[in-house]
Amino acid sequence: MADPELEAIRQRRMQELMAQRGTGSRQNPDQQKAQDEAKREAEEQRQLMLTQILTSEARARLARIALVKPDKARGVEDVILRAAQSGQIVEKVSEERLISLLEQINTQTAKETKVTIKRRPSVLDDE
DSSP: OOHHHHHHHHHHHHHHHHHHHHHHOOSOHHHHHHHHHHHHHHHHHHHHHHHHHBOHHHHHHHHHHHHHOHHHHHHHHHHHHHHHHTTOOOSOBOHHHHHHHHHHHHHHSOOOOOOOOOOOOOTTSOO
């Protein structure tokens, strides 16, 4: 393939990607900024609530979990926030209580791994 052809293909692909990105967000920049600001404020509020609910050790453990499994950490945060809003949590959640909560969640969401080995018949096998 010649270089001009390659460059034309690259340009076409870039235009396709830009078009896809453009169609994904047909909002004007002001609406986009407002949504981004609302998301940021909601996340700040969430972190503030977690700071009030969790001890520093529990927050550190949850942060380490978030580095490895962000979805799991987000789920644990959701459980903790719902419990606090419903009044089930009256004191700060310690690291030990967070660990027990994590163990409960692990038992509820444990995935069973099943490995099945299927051997293909070989020409040398007796039938």
